[in-house]
Amino acid sequence: MEYIIYFALSIMAVALVFVAIRFIKGPTTGDRVIALDTLTTLGVSGIVLASYLFHRFIYLDVALVYGVLGFIGVIVIARYLEGAL
């Protein structure tokens, strides 16, 4: 069972590299905002994996708060880019 978690962590590391490349290279603002959003999703999945790995179920609360609040920042930036804030 542990091997599945390590496999998921390695996939997450590869995805992290691609997101970092898009964040640094991305020519427009939209690319960087999408990179931030994807990074938030990766962070939530990483927190859940860490919760399983350390056998601490209180970590799931942090993932919950991150999932709820993580998209507010992206919404605010999108409204600013739209010119409607």
Place this chain on the structure above:
Amino acid sequence: MIFLITVLLILLLMVGAAIYAIVQKDLLFAVIASGVISLILSILFLILQAPDVALTEAAIGVALTTIIFIITIRNTVRYEDERNKKKKQKNVKKLAK
């Protein structure tokens, strides 16, 4: 092993985002980079076994800081050099008169 590699990648990305936020002239990109820093800092607090601190960092760093900085950018200028350029143009006009 793979856990250590992932943490190392996260740390490298955090340092890169911090340097990017300082160097960048476009303040909106700097705010996005500070959001990345806050996210990674929260994960690091979690790895250091402080979930309450991570919870507070998640609530403040993602939502509150981004909203306040975006409202500030909306009320001032987006690019760092813009205000200086306007001042210079005013000075040139004064000299021309």
